[in-house]
Amino acid sequence: MDGDVRINPYLAGNFAPVRTEDDFVAKVTGEIPRELAGTLYRTGPNPQFEPRDKNYHWFTGDGMIHAFRVEDGKVTYKNRYVRTPKWELEHEHGRSLFAGFNPMASDPIAMGKDGGVANTNILFHAGKLLALEEGHMPFEMEAGSLNSLGYADQYKGRVTAHPKLDPKSGEMVWFGYGVGDMPLSAGMSYGVTDASGKVTRRSDFQAPYSAMVHDFLVTENYVLFPIMPLTGSLERAMKGLPAYAWEPEKPVQVGVMRRDADVSTIRWFNAPASYVFHPMNAYEADGKIVAEVCRYDAAPLFPMADGSPGQRTAARLTRWTFDLSGKTDAIKEEAIDDLDSEFPRFDERLAGSAYRHGWYAGDPTNSKSVKLNAIAHLDLKTGQRQVHAFQGGDMTSEPVFTPRSDDAPEGEGWLTAVVYRAAENRSDFVVFDAQDVAKGPIGVAELPRRVPFGFHGNWVSA
Numbered sequence: 001m002d003g004d005v006r007i008n009p010y011l012a013g014n015f016a017p018v019r020t021e022d023d024f025v026a027k028v029t030g031e032i033p034r035e036l037a038g039t040l041y042r043t044g045p046n047p048q049f050e051p052r053d054k055n056y057h058w059f060t061g062d063g064m065i066h067a068f069r070v071e072d073g074k075v076t077y078k079n080r081y082v083r084t085p086k087w088e089l090e091h092e093h094g095r096s097l098f099a100g101f102n103p104m105a106s107d108p109i110a111m112g113k114d115g116g117v118a119n120t121n122i123l124f125h126a127g128k129l130l131a132l133e134e135g136h137m138p139f140e141m142e143a144g145s146l147n148s149l150g151y152a153d154q155y156k157g158r159v160t161a162h163p164k165l166d167p168k169s170g171e172m173v174w175f176g177y178g179v180g181d182m183p184l185s186a187g188m189s190y191g192v193t194d195a196s197g198k199v200t201r202r203s204d205f206q207a208p209y210s211a212m213v214h215d216f217l218v219t220e221n222y223v224l225f226p227i228m229p230l231t232g233s234l235e236r237a238m239k240g241l242p243a244y245a246w247e248p249e250k251p252v253q254v255g256v257m258r259r260d261a262d263v264s265t266i267r268w269f270n271a272p273a274s275y276v277f278h279p280m281n282a283y284e285a286d287g288k289i290v291a292e293v294c295r296y297d298a299a300p301l302f303p304m305a306d307g308s309p310g311q312r313t314a315a316r317l318t319r320w321t322f323d324l325s326g327k328t329d330a331i332k333e334e335a336i337d338d339l340d341s342e343f344p345r346f347d348e349r350l351a352g353s354a355y356r357h358g359w360y361a362g363d364p365t366n367s368k369s370v371k372l373n374a375i376a377h378l379d380l381k382t383g384q385r386q387v388h389a390f391q392g393g394d395m396t397s398e399p400v401f402t403p404r405s406d407d408a409p410e411g412e413g414w415l416t417a418v419v420y421r422a423a424e425n426r427s428d429f430v431v432f433d434a435q436d437v438a439k440g441p442i443g444v445a446e447l448p449r450r451v452p453f454g455f456h457g458n459w460v461s462a
């Protein structure tokens with residue numbers, strides 16, 4: 001681990017890829033509730049070959065889907081690569097050809113070819129299972145076999161990995177950034193896919209500056225585009241400096257638009273520099289828009305514009321308020337929690353509406369290391385928090401909420417997550433009672449091997 005043979009941290013420990021595609025029957029301990037029937041799909045980066053870039057970034061590895069199917073208290077597991085055009089081309093050549101974020105550093109064979117990795121999120125909309133990554137179109141997978149079906153080419157461009165499913169209209173609302181002919185541009189798109197799966201709207205506009213825009217916010221009537229100064233620059237990349245870098249002298253600018261209006265009506269609100277990968281939820285209240293977000297003081301995991309290392313930082317849940325009828329374009333920011341947090345989730349039947357219950361993966365030691373070793377439940381009405389901390393270096397994925405039944409009260413149901421057991425170098429699928437997180441997992445399904453750290457997942461009911 002010294003000198004020139006330093007191992008890239010994103011290829012070590014449980015960041016390291018697994019290179020087998022398996023089907024396992026998991027060994028269950030405790031009780032997986034009989035009413036819990038469906039599949040937890042998860043995804044994350046899992047490079048097929050040794051990356052050609054010695055500064056390989058975690059965000060750029062090939063997507064691999066991990067499916068945990070739950071039926072009658074039993075759990076089966078299946079994992080498959082997302083066979084993107086990039087995956088197929090590299091498979092044919094038996095080596096890595098694409099160089100992550102820097103379009104200048106790829107093998108000539110890869111120049112001008114699609115480098116999508118579909119590694120960030122997997123969700124089900126209008127009968128289709130979509131593997132998502134913000135640089136590319138959604139990629140369709142077959143829900144049972146996890147066979148790759150190919151790009152959903154009606155999108156004709158980049159789509160976020162964090163579209164929002166509108167529980168009232170059945171629409172999928174989305175955006176894209178870096179849109180246009182030039183890489184790392186400030187071009188953005190706003191789009192809507194209707195409940196039948198057809199793209200019915202796509203409107204392009206320009207962001208105030210080019211940035212990595214990972215997620216956004218949608219309420220019943222509004223959409224919010226957060227532009228935060230993790231900036232993108234082709235000019236910088238061509239000089240051998242970071243394609244994406246933290247530039248804290250630029251402000252946060254959040255564009256607010258009515259969903260039924262034209263992109264020319266976007267009103268820009270602002271705040272001092274900060275970074276948000278993930279909001280929890282957003283809603284309208286008394287002429288204002290309120291949102292809870294996991295806010296960092298600086299973008300983690302990325303360098304400064306001169307290539308020097310970025311700040312070590314962790315996110316805390318923060319409430320953003322946008323006063324639509326007031327005279328100010330300032331975003332009001334209030335800290336609402338004091339635990340390092342990431343991967344916030346809620347009862348998505350209330351997406352875009354006022355809600356009470358939120359969950360996240362956290363770090364009770366507040367180590368600012370992005371080590372997520374706990375699951376927390378925050379009651380936004382009472383401020384009460386319940387935490388279950390895993391021990392011995394074990395780490396958890398994002399906790400995904402599933403209601404007990406379609407008409408169960410908000411927040412009544414289960415959380416499912418994947419936990420890395422450090423001492424055994426192995427992973428477990430775990431189930432929590434969402435209203436009694438402190439009790440720990442009520443059911444555990446043991447896998448014979450580990451599931452690498454990943455990003456996001458969603459529950460699809462049977």
Ligand SMILES: [Fe+2]
Pocket residue numbers: 120161162214215277278455456
């Ligand atoms: Fe994300």
